[in-house]
Amino acid sequence: MDSHFFYVYYDGETYYHELHGLSYQGSNQKQKCVKVKRGIGLMNLQRRILNAMGLDHSRHNISIVYRAPQRVVDTQVFYNSLQLSGATEVKMMWEVVEQMVARGFIGSDLYVTVEPIVVEAGEGSQHAVLDGTVDEHIDSIPLQYYQGWAENTGDGDDFEELLDTMGEHEDVDHIEDVVVEENRDTCPGPDPTPEWFTKNTWDNMFDPSPVMQAEVASWTPGEQPMKGMVFATKLAVRHALTWYAVRENFSYKTEHSDSERLMVSCEDDSCPWSIRAICCKGDNVWKIAKCKGPHTCDKIQNAHDGRMIDSAFLAYVLERYIREDPAYKIKNLRHVALADLKHEVSHYKVWDAKQKAVAAIYGDFKESYAELPCFLAGLKDACPGTKYKLLVDDHYERGTCTFKAIFWAFRPCIVGFKHCRPVISIDATHLYGKYKGKLMIAMAIDANNKIYPLAFAVVESESTETWGWFLACIRRYVTGRSKLCVISDRHPGIQAVFRDTNRDFLQTPMTEHRYCLRHVCSNVNSRWNNETLKNLVWRAASATQERKFNATFGLIENVNRDAHKYLEDVPKEKWALAFDEGFRYGAMTTNVSECFNGVLKGARSLPITAMVKYTWFKLNTYFDDRRNKSIAQLKSGKRWCNYAFDIFMRNKAKAEHHRVTRLSAQQQSYQVDTPHNPGTAGHGDHTYGVNLLQRTCTCQKWKLYKIPCSHVIAVCIQFRHDAEQYIDECYSMNALFRSYAPVFPALKDRLSWPDPKETRKVIPNPRLIREKGRPVSTRIRNEMDEGGKRPRTTPWKEGGRKVQCGLCDQEGHNRRTCPKRNEASVKMVDVELRGSAHRIKKCACDLLSIGGNLVDDDDSWDLMGNYLRLKSTFLYCDFNRMISSAPRDQKKPLTELANKLFCSIETLINLYIFALVVYTPTSLDVFTLAVNGFY
Numbered sequence: 039m040d041s042h043f044f045y046v047y048y049d050g051e052t053y054y055h056e057l058h059g060l061s062y063q064g065s066n067q068k069q070k071c072v073k074v075k076r077g078i079g080l081m082n083l084q085r086r087i088l089n090a091m092g093l094d095h096s097r098h099n100i101s102i103v104y105r106a107p108q109r110v111v112d113t114q115v116f117y118n119s120l121q122l123s124g125a126t127e128v129k130m131m132w133e134v135v136e137q138m139v140a141r142g143f144i145g146s147d148l149y150v151t152v153e154p155i156v157v158e159a160g161e162g163s164q165h166a167v168l169d170g171t172v173d174e175h176i177d178s179i180p181l182q183y184y185q186g187w188a189e190n191t192g193d194g195d196d197f198e199e200l201l202d203t204m205g206e207h208e209d210v211d212h213i214e215d216v217v218v219e220e221n222r223d224t225c226p227g228p229d230p231t232p233e234w235f236t237k238n239t240w241d242n243m244f245d246p247s248p249v250m251q252a253e254v255a256s257w258t259p260g261e262q263p264m265k266g267m268v269f270a271t272k273l274a275v276r277h278a279l280t281w282y283a284v285r286e287n288f289s290y291k292t293e294h295s296d297s298e299r300l301m302v303s304c305e306d307d308s309c310p311w312s313i314r315a316i317c318c319k320g321d322n323v324w325k326i327a328k329c330k331g332p333h334t335c336d337k338i339q340n341a342h343d344g345r346m347i348d349s350a351f352l353a354y355v356l357e358r359y360i361r362e363d364p365a366y367k368i369k370n371l372r373h374v375a376l377a378d379l380k381h382e383v384s385h386y387k388v389w390d391a392k393q394k395a396v397a398a399i400y401g402d403f404k405e406s407y408a409e410l411p412c413f414l415a416g417l418k419d420a421c422p423g424t425k426y427k428l429l430v431d432d433h434y435e436r437g438t439c440t441f442k443a444i445f446w447a448f449r450p451c452i453v454g455f456k457h458c459r460p461v462i463s464i465d466a467t468h469l470y471g472k473y474k475g476k477l478m479i480a481m482a483i484d485a486n487n488k489i490y491p492l493a494f495a496v497v498e499s500e501s502t503e504t505w506g507w508f509l510a511c512i513r514r515y516v517t518g519r520s521k522l523c524v525i526s527d528r529h530p531g532i533q534a535v536f537r538d539t540n541r542d543f544l545q546t547p548m549t550e551h552r553y554c555l556r557h558v559c560s561n562v563n564s565r566w567n568n569e570t571l572k573n574l575v576w577r578a579a580s581a582t583q584e585r586k587f588n589a590t591f592g593l594i595e596n597v598n599r600d601a602h603k604y605l606e607d608v609p610k611e612k613w614a615l616a617f618d619e620g621f622r623y624g625a626m627t628t629n630v631s632e633c634f635n636g637v638l639k640g641a642r643s644l645p646i647t648a649m650v651k652y653t654w655f656k657l658n659t660y661f662d663d664r665r666n667k668s669i670a671q672l673k674s675g676k677r678w679c680n681y682a683f684d685i686f687m688r689n690k691a692k693a694e695h696h697r698v699t700r701l702s703a704q705q706q707s708y709q710v711d712t713p714h715n716p717g718t719a720g721h722g723d724h725t726y727g728v729n730l731l732q733r734t735c736t737c738q739k740w741k742l743y744k745i746p747c748s749h750v751i752a753v754c755i756q757f758r759h760d761a762e763q764y765i766d767e768c769y770s771m772n773a774l775f776r777s778y779a780p781v782f783p784a785l786k787d788r789l790s791w792p793d794p795k796e797t798r799k800v801i802p803n804p805r806l807i808r809e810k811g812r813p814v815s816t817r818i819r820n821e822m823d824e825g826g827k828r829p830r831t832t833p834w835k836e837g838g839r840k841v842q843c844g845l846c847d848q849e850g851h852n853r854r855t856c857p858k859r860n861e862a863s864v865k866m867v868d869v870e871l872r873g874s875a876h877r878i879k880k881c882a883c884d885l886l887s888i889g890g891n892l893v894d895d896d897d898s899w900d901l902m903g904n905y906l907r908l909k910s911t912f913l914y915c916d917f918n919r920m921i922s923s924a925p926r927d928q929k930k931p932l933t934e935l936a937n938k939l940f941c942s943i944e945t946l947i948n949l950y951i952f953a954l955v956v957y958t959p960t961s962l963d964v965f966t967l968a969v970n971g972f973y
Contacts, residue, residue, distance in 0.1 A: 040075075040076055041073050041074065041075055041076065042073070042074060042075075042076050042135060042139070042144075042145070042146070043071060043072070043073055043144060043145035043146070043789060044071070044072045044073075044074065044087075044145065044146055044147075044148050045069060045070075045071055045145055045146070045147050045148070045787070046069065046070040046071070046072055046087055046090065046091070046148050046150055047062045047067055047068070047069050047147065047148070047149050047150065048067070048068055048070075048091065048149075048150040048151070048152060049064060049066050049067050049068050049152075050062050050063055050064025050066070050067030050068075050149075051063060051064055052103065052119070052149055057114060057116075058114070058115065058116060058117060059108065059116040059117040059118055060103075060105050060117040060118055060119050060149075061117075062147070062149050065358060065361075070087070070090040070091060071090075071145075071789075072086050072087055072090045074086055076132060076135065076136075077132055079125065079128060080102075080122055080124065080125060080127075080128045083102070083122075083128070084099075084100055084102070087100060087102070087148070087150060088100060091150075091152070092322070093152065094321065094322065096155070097154060097155055097321075098152055098153065098154055098155060099152075099153045099154075099155055100150050100151065100152055100153065101121070101122075101123075101150070101151045101153065102121075102122040102148050102149070102150055103119050103120065103121055103122070103148070103149040103150075103151075104119070104120040104121075104122055104127075104131045104134075104146065104147075104148060105117045105119070105120075105146065105147035105148070105149065106118050106119065106120040106131070106134050107134065107138055107143075110141070114784075117147075119149075120134075144789065144790060145787060145789060145790075257269065257278050261278075261281075261282070262282055263275075263278050263279060263282055263313055263326055263329065264326065264329055265326050265327065265328060265329040266325065266326065267325070267326045268323050268324070268325045268326075269315070269323065269324045269325070269326075270323060270324070271324060272295075272300055272315070272317070272324055274324065275300055275315045275324050275326070276300070276351075277351065277354070279302060279313065280346060280347065280348070280351045283346040284344075284346060284347060284379050284380075284381060286333070287342060287381075288304065288305070288333060288335070288346065289304075289305040289345055289346045290302045290303060290304055290305060290311075290346065291303060291304075291305050293312075297317065298316065298317050299314065299315065299316045299317065300314070300315045300316075300324075301313070301314045301315075304333060304335055306335035308334070308335065309333055309334050309335035310330050310331065310334060311330060311331040311332060311333045311334075311335075312328075312329075312330045312331075313326060313328065313329050313330075314326070314327050314328040314329075315327065342380055342381045342382060343381065343382055343383075343384075344375070344379065344381035344382060344383040344384070344387070347379065347381060347383060347387070348387075349387050349390040349391040349394060350391075350394060352375060352383060352387060352388065352391035353391040353392070353394040353395040353398065354395075355375065355378060355379065355391075356371055356374060356375065356388075356391055356392065356395055357395045357398065357399065359371065359374055360392060360395045360396060360399065361395075361399050363640055364396060364399075364400070364640040364641070364643055364644055365639050365640030365643065366392070368385055368388050368389050368392065369385075371388050371391075371392060372385065372388050375388060393472075396643070396644065396645075397645075400644050400645050400648035401645050401647065401648060402645065403471055403472040403473060403645045403646075403802070404472075404801070404802055405645075406645030406646050406647040406648060407441050407646060407647075407800045407801055407802045408799050408800055408801065409647045410428070410441075410444065410646055410647045410650070410800055411428060411794035411795070411796040411800060412788070412791055412794050413647050413650065413651070413791075414426045414428065414444075414446070414650070414794065415791055415792050415793065415794040415795070416785065416786055416788065416790070416791030416792070417446075417650075417654070417785065419786065419790075419791060419792050420783055420784065420785045420786045421448065421449050421450075421782065421783050422449065423449030423452065423453070424446070424447070424448050424449045424452075425445075425446070425447050425449075425452065425511075425515035425516070426444065426445060426446040426447075427443075427444070427445040427446075427511055427515070428443075428444050428796055428800075429442040429443040429444070429507075430442055430796065430798075430800060433798075433801065437798055437799060438798055438799045438800075438801050439796070439798045439799070439800055439801070440800075440801055440802075440803050441646075441800050441801065441802050441803060442497075442498065442803075443495060443496065443497045443498070443504065443507065444495065444496050444646070444650075445493065445494070445495040445507075445508065445511040445515075446493070446494055446495070446650060446653075447492065447493035447494070447511075447512075447515055447516050448653075448654065448657060448782065449780065450657070450661055450778075450780035450781065450782055451490075451491060451492050451493070451516075451657065451780075452492075452515070452516050452517075453780045454490070454661075454776065454777040454778055454779065454780050455482055455490065455492055455516065455517055455777070456517075456519075456776075456777075457485070457768075457773045457774075457776040457777040458482045458483060458484055458485070458490055458768065458773075458777050459482070459483055459485075459623045459625075459768050460517075460519050460521060460522050460523060461482065461483055461522075461523045461525065461621075461622060461623050461625050462480050462481065462482050462492060462512070462517075462522065462523070462524055462525070463480070463481045463482075463483075463524075463525045463526070463554075463625070463627075463628040463629075463630050463631045464478065464479070464480050464481075464505075464508070464509075464524060464525070464526045464532070464628070464631065465478075465479055465481075465526070465527070465628050465631035465632060466478045466479070466500050466529075467479070467638075467642065468642070469496070469642050469643075470642045470643040471642070471643050471644060471645060471646075471808075472645075472807065472808060473646075473802050473803070473806045473807060473808065474498075474806045474807075474808050475496055475497065475498055475499075475806060476496070476497050476498070476499055476500055476504075477494065477495070477496055477638065477642055477649075478494065478495040478496070478497060478504070478505075478508050479491075479493075479494055479631050479634060479638075480492045480493040480494075480508075480512055480516070480631075481630045481631045481634055482630075483623070483625060483630060484664070484774060484777050484778075485679045485681075485682075485768055485769050485770060485771070485773045485774035485777065486679040486680060486681045486774055487679075487681040488664075489630040489633060489634055490630075490777065491634060491653075491657050491660070492512075492516060493508075493511070493512055493515075493516050494650075494653055495507075495508045495511070496646060496649075498803065498806060500529060500531050501531045502530075502531045502534040502535055502538075503531075504531070505529070505531045505532050505535050506535045506538070506541065509524070509535060509541075509543075509544060510541075510543070513543045513544075513549075520547060520548055521547055521548075521549075521550065521621065522548065522549050522550070523549075523550045523551075523552055523621040523622055523623070523625075524536075524544075524549055524550070524551050524552070525552045525553070525554055525622070525625060525627070525628055526551070526552075526553070526554065526628060527553070527554050527557040527628060528553055528557055528558070528561065536549075536551045550621040551612065552611075552612055552613070552618070552621065552622055553608075553612045553613045554626070554627045554628040555576065555579050555580070555613060555626040555627055556626075556627045556628075556629070557628070558575065558579065558608075558613045559572050559575050559576050559579075560572075562575050562601055562604070562605070565601070565604070566598055566600070566601055568597065568598060568601075570597060571594065571597050571598050571601055574590055574593055574594050574597065575594065575601075575605070577590050578590035578591050578594065578614065579613050579614050579615060579626070580615055580626065581614070581615065581616050582615055582616055582737060582738045582739050582742055583616055583736075583737060583738055584616050584617070586616070587610075587614055587616040587617075591605075615742060616738065618742060619741075620741045620742050620744070622742070623742075623743065623744060623768075624742055624743040624744075637656070638652070638653070638656075640652075641653065641656075654782070654785075657782070658782035661778050661780070661781075661782060662782075664774075664778040665775070665778040665779065668771060668774045668775040668778060669775065671771055671774075672771050672772075672775055676771050677762070677770065677771060678762070678765060678769055678770060678771065679769050679770070679771060679774055681769065682745050682765055682766075682769035683769075685743070685745050686745055686746065686751075686761075686762070686765060689745070689746065689747055689748040689751050690748070690751050690755075690761070692748040693748040693749070693751040693752035693755060694752075694755075695712070695713050696710050696711065696712055696713070696748060696749060696752035697710070697711040697713075698710050698752050698753050698756045698757075699711075700757070705729065705731060706729060706730040706731045707727070707728070707729050708727070708728045708729075708730075708753045709725060709726070709727055709728075710725070710726045710727075710728055710735075710749040710752055710753065711723075711724070711725050711726075712724050712725075712726070712749075726749045728749050728750055728753050730750070730753065730759070730764075733764065735747050735749050735750055737749060740764070744765070744766035744768065744769070745765055745766070745769070746761050746764045746765065750764060843856045
């Protein structure tokens with residue numbers, strides 16, 4: 039009999055999806071895969087599922103819902119629910135499975151709800167079966183957050199632990215359950231039921247023993263762990279201990295930890311608090327066997343520095359935030375940790391926790407490279423027409439290869455691009471993950487002048503080789519359109535690629551290369567740092583007529599001859615609109631690529647396979663949104679997109695004031711004169727020639743933007759032509775809808791993915807591992823950004839200093855782990871206290887130097903504000919930080935020393951306010967004495 043795969047989902051809830059019917063969701067949902075023989079009964083199926091989930095069938099019961107296909111429309115399947123409550127429903131399920139297997143399905147979904155079996159002693163029972171239950175939510179922290187714990191030796195076993203850890207006897211044979219189907223035709227029936235079988239004999243029964251409760255309790259976050267509490271794993275025990283320590287603000291240490299027991303105690307040796315948990319092998323659970331206490335030690339004073347929180351626990355707390363947005367900044371996560379845990383956690387600890395959470399959610403960075411070929415093969419199988427190209431280098435280890443580059447473009451983008459303008463913008467941006475690299479992006483522009491994602495690539499760096507390969511993949515896999523315009527910055531690698539005459543596909547007339555105007559202006563400003571010069575370059579490049587360009591270009595020569603010569607060496611058609619011949623369609627910058635870089639900001643910190651998945655789902659959402667909007671606009675009767683129609687209407691308003699003279703009716707040639715307009719730069723009063731047959735106007739706007747200019751519209755108005763017919767079809771609502779009409783299909787289950795072409799294991803290049811240091815997570819803004827000024831930014835930082843101790847100035851550890859912490863802390867705290875005191879004294883002396891003008895001089899109030907800010911900073915920052923870093927036995931004297939300093943501060947404040955309000959020589963003398971005697 040053939041086998042069948044069941045994908046078991048649990049720890050979530052069912053819901054009905056609009057397109058797919060019955061579905062499953064939940065932030066903590068889990069999945070298991072179970073392989074069974076077709077036709078298996080309900081009881082055996084339940085046992086197989088419980089075994090896969092690691093649960094004891096004598097302690098747990100499960101209810102199963104089969105996700106039954108109801109109808110198939112094209113590639114969409116609508117599912118309904120089938121509750122497996124007996125043999126009839128199971129038989130129906132297998133009949134449906136047989137039909138779906140014939141259609142190509144190899145697996146089915148089961149949604150499982152776990153119910154613990156609880157048998158309590160009561161008045162109506164002869165025997166009390168005492169059994170414990172373990173709540174499912176106790177499973178807490180996933181295993182991947184913890185890499186291991188220190189193994190130490192500890193005390194011997196107690197008799198109670200010995201009983202709990204003993205499993206079943208090794209000499210006893212275990213007999214598997216056998217399900218025998220009943221045959222009513224061949225088996226003789228039983229005798230009639232005797233009357234005493236059903237006679238009431240229980241009314242007077244009672245249990246002479248006292249009612250007993252099972253010594254098993256569930257744990258809730260923040261609750262104090264107590265004897266008898268049961269946990270699913272040792273990690274769950276640690277999770278509970280950390281939650282309790284966080285709430286009570288104390289630290290504990292591990293005395294012993296192995297596969298059978300865990301012993302922890304208070305960090306203060308004089309405190310009797312300790313907990314011992316053991317593994318009950320027979321039940322496969324962990325139970326707290328001993329709990330001594332309570333705490334007799336002092337709490338960690340006012341410090342809430344999160345010293346009891348490790349990165350693994352913090353990763354569990356922050357997981358839901360990182361799952362929502364992997365681009366969550368570390369400083370924001372620190373605020374989240376402070377709000378949730380009431381502890382201020384260090385930057386590095388949050389960073390480390392984020393890396394663990396990302397690995398737990400999206401997979402390990404290194405293993406993600408190995409998964410990439412399989413995912414790409416499954417992606418192409420689910421969406422035929424999707425293109426990808428994986429480049430690898432041979433590796434010395436047999437059966438492996440080193441990742442070099444990956445290119446991918448989805449079929450909906452490729453098909454829809456045929457209805458967009460033949461203009462693409464290319465750009466590259468940094469990756470933020472464990473491995474360095476560059477993400478290359480090719481973006482198009484849709485009919486409404488919005489971004490249209492086209493293709494992506496991940497390479498090691500920007501170079502002539504990588505840019506040439508990326509553009510070759512676009513030409514081969516994405517578009518073969520002639521007269522394609524490529525807009526980019528002036529990166530040396532890009533320029534070298536387009537200068538290479540051996541690359542025929544990048545030469546005229548197949549491809550036209552244009553520069554981004556923003557980068558041209560930025561280059562000029564970086565060389566000569568002249569705001570006027572930069573604005574003149576922008577004005578010259580944006581001019582649509584050669585006459586206007588020459589006039590502005592002459593002004594550039596007057597301002598700076600070197601800049602004028604620099605621009606003369608750059609071919610004008612690459613940066614000036616007046617010489618473009620209409621290839622740009624009016625697009626002057628690579629803003630569309632840079633905008634989408636911001637959209638992918640979070641994805642750039644993910645493992646590589648997760649990043650490809652992110653682009654798939656992000657583009658699916660984007661296409662679905664644009665498709666729905668375009669359909670609504672088409673139904674409303676719109677013919678043209680808002681972008682083109684708004685330009686058309688503005689030109690139509692100006693056309694009302696033009697004068698039109700027909701030169702030839704046969705050739706449809708006209709002369710258009712504009713009125714005098716002192717409000718414009720050229721003051722109006724110009725003459726233009728329009729030819730409707732050749733679709734030209736001497737202002738060139740029609741040719742450059744493919745939208746009728748005001749002169750063409752004036753001719754159409756006077757001679758009753760439909761001016762809208764001259765708008766290019768690329769701006770129509772029909773083109774917009776067709777560009778987003780292709781649909782992203784649903785991905786298949788990973789068990790259905792075909793074998794990839796690259797059978798070797800792909801590994802990352804070890805040379806690309808990011809060095810220590812914090813890289814910039816935001817594009818470096820320059821003078822071309824809004825605001826006009828270059829803000830202060832941190833350069834890209836790939837390297838950084840090693841961790842250096844703040845106590846002994848040695849590298850390799852910090853002040854919390856410093857071996858000289860105890861002997862240096864008192865000296866360090868005293869020095870810093872005196873430093874803060876001297877800073878306050880200096881500010882007070884500045885106040886004193888104001889003299890008799892305390893009340894009327896505004897500067898005195900500013901100094902007073904600075905003084906109060908220093909005092910506030912000292913109170914809430916220096917004090918908590920320095921006192922918390924001192925040894926426990928020295929906290930009290932240091933606190934007393936700080937309190938004396940606070941009294942001095944308060945005295946200075948009161949005296950200063952008195953001197954301000956009631957200025958007398960006596961008050962000033964008192965204030966002077968207080969300052970001189972301060973500390």
